[in-house]
Amino acid sequence: MVVSLVNEVNSFEEKIVLSSKSEFISEFARGYFEAEIIEKETQLNEYLNAYNAIREKDSFNRQYIETIIYLLKSEIIGIQKMF
Numbered sequence: 001m002v003v004s005l006v007n008e009v010n011s012f013e014e015k016i017v018l019s020s021k022s023e024f025i026s027e028f029a030r031g032y033f034e035a036e037i038i039e040k041e042t043q044l045n046e047y048l049n050a051y052n053a054i055r056e057k058d059s060f061n062r063q064y065i066e067t068i069i070y071l072l073k074s075e076i077i078g079i080q081k082m083f
Helices: 012-053 060-080
Strands: none
Touching: 012 060
C-alpha cells in the first residue's frame, strides 16, 4: 500500500489554519523552553547554596559543584538565545 501526503494551500482559509498551527507550535515550544529555564534556574540555586556552604573548603566536591554551576548557566543562556 502506498500512501502519499499532499499538502497544498489553495485558499485563504487554509492559510489561516496553517498559520495558527505554526503559531501554536511556536507558543508550545516557547512554553516548553520557559519551563526548562525555570527548572534549570531552580537547580542552579540549589547548587549555589551548596557551593556557598562549602566555599572555603578546597575539595573535589567544591570543584564538582563549580562545574555543574557553570554547565547550568551555559544551558540557561543557550535556551534563552533561542527566543
